[in-house]
Amino acid sequence: MPSNIVHGTDGFPRVILTDTTGSSAEVLLYGGQVVSWKNERREELLFMSTKAVRKPPKAIRGGIPVCFPEFGNFGSLEQHGFARNRLWSLDSNPSPLSPSNSQSSVDLILKSTQQDVRTWPWRFELRLRISLSDGKLTLIPRVRNTDSKPFSFMFALRNYLSVSDVSEVRVEGLETLDYFDNLMQRERHTEQADAITFDGEIDRVYLCTPTKIAIIDHEKKRTIVLRKEGMPDAAVWNPWDKKAKALPDMGDEDYETMLCVDSAAIETPIVLKPFEEWRGRQELSTVSSSYCSGQLDPRKVLHGLS
Template sequence: MVFSPLELRRMTRCEAAEACLDSRSAGQAGSSVKIIKDKYGIDQVILRNTRGATARISLYGGQVLSWKNEQGEELLFMSSKAMFKSPNGVRGGIPICFPQFGSRGGVEQHGFVRNRMWTIDTQPPSPRANGSNGPASIDVLLKPSEEDFKLWQNKFEIRLKVALLEDGRLILRSRVRNVNGKPISFSIAFRTYFSISDISEVRVEGLETLDYLDNLQDRKRFTEQGDALTFESEVRPTHIRQTDLINYIQIDRVYLSSSDLVEIFDHGSKRTFQIRKQGLPDVGEGSHSHIPLLHF
């Protein structure tokens, strides 16, 4: 199952968008920021709060790869076949889709910043206060290359702040700077893969009565009729080849003008995800039954 907010903008100077993820489910250490290298030699940043919750961010794609609560439970899905090498995007965590979401634009699927090497931003914009103790956080930055300019002929800078609060919430704040001297149009999404117990145990609230575009029906417009989204009958296998289960994607929608709060109830793990957003007006969601994930 997939779940993703989408922002469409015509920008003249600078735009910002923010998402806050909160997981609630039934040791003390110092807050810290640590830089390590993965097996590919790529820098990763480990955030840890005083309660032991952690988040791990790779400079490949500027992507959050892991988010664990203070009990050490992983809250994000990561594919065992994920690749950290261009032109591949990393399948799992929180990929950043820019300058387009999906195939709605003139560049590659979900844009190209998710498979570029970012840097740590040593001069980030002044942060907004998130609490008296201050969260463990990191700022990362991507400036496009000449090759990127050939793909998308606009000059820009994109920044991302990732902050892990003391209560375990994860905040992502993006900032796009237009250095073109002329307006540009783009879309951006935090395409988050949540780890869930079983797709049939999941219920999504906050999208009821909204209009949506159905990508499986040529983007026709419909209105959500249910009081919540459930998925018991939404996915089914089509055939089995060797040991692989191939499934048919039954849901692929963009919900329009969604509220700033959407909740995902995973009854199997007795966990609730709360997604709060600013500057991201629309929500997209879909499902794929052989992957235990939600992404927003």
């Protein structure tokens, strides 16, 4: 595990991960949040709001926030839960995962505090391994029930992806699926389009999703491939112009260059008995695509990659 914690200009302690391809990632202990993921050409693949507030207790808008134990405003807690605005620690005992000595991996842990128990009355340990290898960014979240009573929770990794122009992006892999539309009081609908494209605000939770989803960016000729396990749902969000202007920590034009496609467990909360542990996994990778010139079948992106 890297011990080289550095402090940025914002004062937050962070860990910098690098791999042999020249890719890099930046992980804050605040929120256990990945705030940067760059490819070998030093191109940023994650979106960060131009007005992101980097001051506790605010959550940071961008990167990959960890949403636990709730997602959205479905429960009584603050939106998306409290894990994203707590200070995490380095995890010296990531068992049962084998310890990682790689400079391109870090293990973090968040344990319940007295403050947390007052608002969410169960004790837990939330662990997160973040690793970078061959340009792929992998996150392995684990939740252990350290309480004497069972509890249930929602979980999501909110992936703020950097795109050239959201109106030119296609998301493949969610067609024909049912989804909750949060813009219509969580009404349940079935996706009719052969791919999701964007021409206005979207806030949906797709249900029973595949393990692979492709986000095809025509202008950048790049496809981001999201692979996930243990998180059956996928939230898709873009605030568009009016909502972006209403968000104090988002620039008016920021919505044009971002898209959230999240790994999540929302529809059916995860239930843990005392001392049980849940584990999820998410991998983000990129492939070059010439889809804008019709040379790439997006279904081959979904099904043809090992």
